Amino acid sequence: MEKLPKIGLPILILLVLTIVFISKSTETIGSGEAGVLYKTFGGGVVTDAPPLGEGFHIVAPWNKVIVYEVRQQEVFEKMQVLSSNGLEIKLDASAWFQPDYEKLGLLHQQKGENYVARVLLPTIRSAARSVVGRYTPEQLYSSKRDAIQKEIFEETKKIVGDQYIQLNEVLVRDVTLPPTIKEAIERKLKQEQEALEYEFRLEKAKKEAERQKIDAEGKAVANQILSASLTDKILTEKGIEATLQLAKSPNAKVVVVGSGKNGMPIILGNQ
Structure with missing residues (x-):
């Protein structure tokens, strides 16, 4: 094996050092990520400049880049909380969040990479217990889930907003009551539904009775008006008209004029 020229060895060493220097001085930030720059000889975490964005960056080898995911993330939490009357309620919730991009340096400096466990989850638990x-268990079971979801979100956001965390939504996925309480609430809701149905039937029957009463009163008034208008003279005229109509029929008959009651004709011999 031939020996390398004396001039070639320093060049080879310099080339190797250059490659190592470059490999230690580059940082590639992936999609949905951002980097916090830590300057070893320049004051530590950089908080007065935006974080390093996606792509390729040249960084001094004695400095360090801490990469954070900055897209929206979701964290799940199961909690045991107490209702207003002291009963234990199991709450299954999740939160949509992401770090405050412009303040990523402050988040790393003050809270660290484990900020979800240190800040976000304890705040959600505290807000859930408070809300x-x-x-009552009945309110939680039936009609107030949307309300408590909104209130937990508002209380959590009010705290973590000052902790460089952007909270987008809190979702209450499930509320679990003790079995005996749940059964009692279901029985009560069923009884209330049956009572409402019974009241509806009563109201319907009452309205039908009122309708029939109004209809009957209307007919009675009409009959009174009709009776008042039927004088003896009108009745006689109507009787004569009816007799004349009968007389025109082809059946054989005998009409005796003036022999009926009140002088009305009598028709005899109809076949």
Whole structure:
């Protein structure tokens, strides 16, 4: 094996050092990520400049880049909280969040990479206990889930907003009551539904009775008006008209004029 020229060895060493220097001085930030720059000889975490965005970056080898995911993320949490009357309620919730991009340096400096466990989850638990404690199990089971979801979101956001965390939504996925309480609430709701149905039937029957009463009163008034208008003279005229109509029929008959009651004709011999 031939020996390398004396001039070639320093060049080879320099080339190797250059490659190592370049490999240690580059950082590639992936999609949906951002980097926080830590300057070893320049004051530590950089908080007065935007974080490093996606793509390729040249960084001094004695500095360090801490990469954070900055797209929206979801965290799940199962909690046991107490209702307003002291009963234990199991709450299954999740939160949509992401770090505050412009303040990523402050988040790393003050909270660290484990900010979800240190800040976000404890705040959600505290807000859930506070909110659920205002409601009864019946309210939580039937009609107040949307309300407690909104209130937990508002209370959590109010705290983590100052902690460089952007909270987008809190979702209450399930509320689990003790079995005996759940059964009692279901029985009560069923009884209330049956009572409403019974009241509806009563109201319907009452309206039908009122309708029939109004109809009967209307007919009675009409009959009174008709009776008042039927004088003896009108009745006699109507009787004569009816007799004349009968007389025109082809059946054989005998008409005795003036022999009936009140002088009305009598028709005899119809076949």
